[in-house]
Amino acid sequence: MLYQPPVQDLMFCIEHLSHWNEVSARDQYSQFDLSDVGAVLEGYAQFCAEQIAPLSHIGDTLGARFDKGRVTMPEGHARAYAQFVEMGWQALTHPVEYGGTGLPRAVGAAAVEMLNAADMSFGLCPLLTDGAIEALLLTGSDEQKAAYLEPLIAGRWSGTMNLTEPQAGSDLGRVATKALPRGDGSYGISGTKIFITYGAQDLTENIIHLVLARTPDAPAGPKGLSLFIVPQKLVEPDGTPGAGNSVNCLSIEHKLGVRASPTAVLEYDDATGFLIGNENSGLEYMFIMMNAARFSVGVQGIGISERAYQRALAYARDRVQSRPVNGGSKDAVPIIDHPDVRRMLMRMRSLTEGGRAMAAATAGLLDIAHHGDDPEIGALAEFMVPLVKGFCSERAVEVASLGVQIHGGMGFIEETGAAQHYRDARILPIYEGTTAIQANDLLGRKLMRDGGTTARLFAARIAETEAKLARGDAKAQSIGTSLAQARGAFEAALDWMLDNGRRDIDAAFAGSVPLLMLAGTLAAGWQLAKGAVAAQTALDAGQDTQFLTQKIATALFFAQHILPECTTEQTRIMNGSASLLDAAFPE
Numbered sequence: 081m082l083y084q085p086p087v088q089d090l091m092f093c094i095e096h097l098s099h100w101n102e103v104s105a106r107d108q109y110s111q112f113d114l115s116d117v118g119a120v121l122e123g124y125a126q127f128c129a130e131q132i133a134p135l136s137h138i139g140d141t142l143g144a145r146f147d148k149g150r151v152t153m154p155e156g157h158a159r160a161y162a163q164f165v166e167m168g169w170q171a172l173t174h175p176v177e178y179g180g181t182g183l184p185r186a187v188g189a190a191a192v193e194m195l196n197a198a199d200m201s202f203g204l205c206p207l208l209t210d211g212a213i214e215a216l217l218l219t220g221s222d223e224q225k226a227a228y229l230e231p232l233i234a235g236r237w238s239g240t241m242n243l244t245e246p247q248a249g250s251d252l253g254r255v256a257t258k259a260l261p262r263g264d265g266s267y268g269i270s271g272t273k274i275f276i277t278y279g280a281q282d283l284t285e286n287i288i289h290l291v292l293a294r295t296p297d298a299p300a301g302p303k304g305l306s307l308f309i310v311p312q313k314l315v316e317p318d319g320t321p322g323a324g325n326s327v328n329c330l331s332i333e334h335k336l337g338v339r340a341s342p343t344a345v346l347e348y349d350d351a352t353g354f355l356i357g358n359e360n361s362g363l364e365y366m367f368i369m370m371n372a373a374r375f376s377v378g379v380q381g382i383g384i385s386e387r388a389y390q391r392a393l394a395y396a397r398d399r400v401q402s403r404p405v406n407g408g409s410k411d412a413v414p415i416i417d418h419p420d421v422r423r424m425l426m427r428m429r430s431l432t433e434g435g436r437a438m439a440a441a442t443a444g445l446l447d448i449a450h451h452g453d454d455p456e457i458g459a460l461a462e463f464m465v466p467l468v469k470g471f472c473s474e475r476a477v478e479v480a481s482l483g484v485q486i487h488g489g490m491g492f493i494e495e496t497g498a499a500q501h502y503r504d505a506r507i508l509p510i511y512e513g514t515t516a517i518q519a520n521d522l523l524g525r526k527l528m529r530d531g532g533t534t535a536r537l538f539a540a541r542i543a544e545t546e547a548k549l550a551r552g553d554a555k556a557q558s559i560g561t562s563l564a565q566a567r568g569a570f571e572a573a574l575d576w577m578l579d580n581g582r583r584d585i586d587a588a589f590a591g592s593v594p595l596l597m598l599a600g601t602l603a604a605g606w607q608l609a610k611g612a613v614a615a616q617t618a619l620d621a622g623q624d625t626q627f628l629t630q631k632i633a634t635a636l637f638f639a640q641h642i643l644p645e646c647t648t649e650q651t652r653i654m655n656g657s658a659s660l661l662d663a664a665f666p667e
């Protein structure tokens with residue numbers, strides 16, 4: 081098997097970390113119990129392992145092809161996508177009234193992880209469609225919802241997100257695409273968008289582009305952006321795709337990774353577009369789509385980490401090299417017996433499971449916030465999104481790199497597949513807002529804006545877990561001690577940031593990425609610790625011992641080997657700004 085979906089751990093995270101009892105008590109979700117969720121995930125796992133995982137190597141080797149304005153997907157992709165649609169997988173978390181299955185987000189996150197572990201290039205198409213659905217659900221008119229949601233949720237049409245232009249990447253205030261009102265309710269959209277994922281493909285009947293553009297009298301900068309629906313094929317009154325719109329694919333990029341995912345340059349030449357919501361509110365709406373997509377990009381990181389870990393583990397069991405340092409054998413042994421290879425494997429495993437645990441918790445908070453009216457939970461959920469994106473994407477690169485390292489020289493050679501994971505993972509800290517942009521969001525919008533209130537709530541919840549660990553055995557207490565130290569580092573950094581943010585904004589932002597990594601590492605360690613408490617309770621009740629014992633071992637490793645990095649980040653933040661800001665870069 082190329083990939084074995086970790087359904088047991090995904091279910092563990094849903095049951096114990098995603099606030100399942102609270103989520104499933106909501107009217108929207110009350111018809112599902114954990115056995116329904118288990119059955120859905122088993123079916124999805126089988127689809128991902130059998131139908132999608134074999135595409136990943138072919139897709140990487142052949143790549144998507146471009147010829148005279150048309151994009152052809154690599155062999156096998158169209159057939160697999162047709163199966164994906166037939167089985168209704170796009171619909172998993174979307175509302176029942178538009179044909180969705182209506183499952184909670186934590187289940188959706190588990191599905192996104194498995195699909196992207198199987199093949200990240202394939203997974204990007206449904207991921208962008210999910211974002212477009214989310215944006216339309218929250219901001220589209222009833223007419224727009226009626227026209228677009230059902231085919232998108234069925235997966236017959238796909239969605240794209242068109243922000244980036246040559247001069248406008250992280251800085252969307254520089255978007256220059258124009259939208260001229262035509263007087264009939266539609267707009268003429270003109271401009272060039274670059275790097276548009278699945279901007280052109282031969283998988284779906286239609287592509288619904290969501291495009292940021294400027295109306296003639298719009299103010300300059302980000303406050304003058306509006307969001308438009310631009311269908312690749314205009315939709316007929318009976319709902320079917322009709323005449324082609326003037327959206328042309330000029331080329332696709334040659335990339336380091338995710339080569340089967342077409343990254344298109346799209347030219348809009350007076351294309352017909354329809355305004356979503358109000359003029360000049362486009363960035364606000366796009367943020368809805370971006371938040372959903374940012375969370376999912378973090379989950380892609382977990383998927384690629386799991387795949388890299390499984391490959392490295394299999395290699396470490398197989399590859400025989402060197403006698404053991406303890407003299408236990410006169411012969412060379414499988415490299416998994418060497419302490420340093422075990423260190424790398426455990427680092428890979430604990431970073432992956434930590435990310436998974438954090439994503440499940442965040443998904444649960446997002447659901448509770450979405451269907452409730454508790455502003456504290458809403459703020460906490462929003463606080464967690466950049467952590468999931470920043471931590472899981474950066475750590476995926478680290479995990480995939482360790483996967484290469486465990487393979488030794490063979491890791492650098494393409495046939496083993498370890499190199500592909502590393503290449504694929506490298507985009508994760510870049511798209512949907514680079515790590516620096518996530519850090520700016522965390523520091524500026526989520527931390528300084530409310531004077532640290534949500535950050536303190538986050539810390540207080542961690543302290544509750546520490547109190548539970550303190551009542552446990554020696555391992556639980558050790559995890560609790562490391563967690564308390566890491567939380568202390570976060571609180572010290574928080575106080576420093578709030579203080580310096582007022583007096584010396586450059587010094588604060590010099591530590592923004594260290595703060596993101598500190599908070600992300602802490603959040604992952606916290607959720608693993610919560611998982612360890614749940615695992616011990618289940619063990620005490622006499623449940624499956626090996627899996628649960630491993631959950632505690634992973635949490636303990638994370639606490640002892642990775643949580644201490646929080647103190648290093650704190651030092652960078654509080655002691656390191658001057659050496660960073662005063663440095664010169666001579667011509």
Ligand SMILES: Cc1cc2nc3c(=O)[nH]c(=O)nc-3n(C[C@H](O)[C@H](O)[C@H](O)COP(=O)(O)OP(=O)(O)OC[C@H]3O[C@@H](n4cnc5c(N)ncnc54)[C@H](O)[C@@H]3O)c2cc1C
Nearest residue numbers: 241242243244249250275276277343510511512513514516
């Ligand atoms: C494979 C791929 C797929 C993509 N898919 C899409 C898509 O579907 N739709 C879409 O619209 N775009 C897409 N993008 C574009 C992607 O979102 C941008 O590349 C990304 O947002 C970064 O913008 P940029 O490349 O212009 O880099 P820049 O914005 O030029 O950034 C360069 C560097 O400067 C840093 N930087 C910039 N501003 C700041 C700041 N304020 N503070 C601190 N550091 C800063 C960045 O962190 C980065 O390290 C895709 C890109 C790729 C490569």
